Amino acid sequence: MAEDTETCPWSELDADGSSLVVHDFLTKRLSTLMSTLRREVTLPYARSADLSIAEWRLLSLAAHSGSLPFGELVTQSTSDKAQVSRTARLLEQRGLVELRPETEASRKKLVCVVTEAGMRVYDEIIRNARRAQAQTLLILSRDERETLFRALEKLQSALGD
Amino acid sequence: MAEDTETCPWSELDADGSSLVVHDFLTKRLSTLMSTLRREVTLPYARSADLSIAEWRLLSLAAHSGSLPFGELVTQSTSDKAQVSRTARLLEQRGLVELRPETEASRKKLVCVVTEAGMRVYDEIIRNARRAQAQTLLILSRDERETLFRALEKLQSALGD
């Protein structure tokens, strides 16, 4: 084993897995990268529309399909329902989304509908964000990009989504 | 363009980057995975030693080399110096690390030295964590693992470390 420990220590693992040498854990690496991305990419874009990161995440989730049930918002966001509730209400106060009953008969179950104003904000940011991300991803080869996303996907579903 | 949009929409980007179709942004994917990993992997292990995630991160950083200057702790952790300061003091109160002046002459610059007790806690957790991570990584092919880590590394340094 370990023919290329220098350059790829993480590849050094066997079926048992106990010989993994990685001090540089996947979790650490991901968390470092995430924190950099938040600071350098997401935060600036969110701030350009005077949104917090949580607000931006919610708006973009809902805006992608125009509207989303409250429950879906909770499921798809990383946050819990408390955070989603408060953030959604903030977005509502600013006229970017509307929270209304799912059906006429019901009064409790809510849908989050993005307003015209919300859509404008979303479109504006998402365009820049797309370009910035694409620019960043260009430092990876096409194969690396594909493998990266596929690997992340696999890990996600292996961990029980 | 878009020969394989179905399976790999993210690979669809050109030099300008404007044609990137990714709704599924890298940031979103990473943040989802991170949050799952924290919940399913890191948190349980940290809790098994009654540590918060921040405490575990600090302890593992210092324990890897036995001791680490305070400044290095700040640099290598994702957190800022305030957080590091408070967390380190907590670890000190619990006898897992010792914070002492870097040299005899100095009184301010600190080194974080992991105690015997701290090392025992670290060793216990790290062993399990390694095994768990290795187990998870087994769902990726060797090539995918290598590419994944290399890609993450590249992105990190491209974003100005």
Added chain:
DNA sequence: CTGATTTTGTTGCATCGTCAACAAAGTGAG
């Protein structure tokens, strides 16, 4: 050595995220 400048760690504060308790609404067996 001395005074000015920079580093370094601490503290206060505002924000964010999570947990748990709660109330209102929906659901279903009888």
Added chain:
DNA sequence: CTCACTTTGTTGACGATGCAACAAAATCAG
């Protein structure tokens, strides 16, 4: 219909996190 049970969104409380002001110490030019 009705009573018990579940689901859903809100609220309060607390810990974690990040920012910025601050004081003590280190550094350095002269």
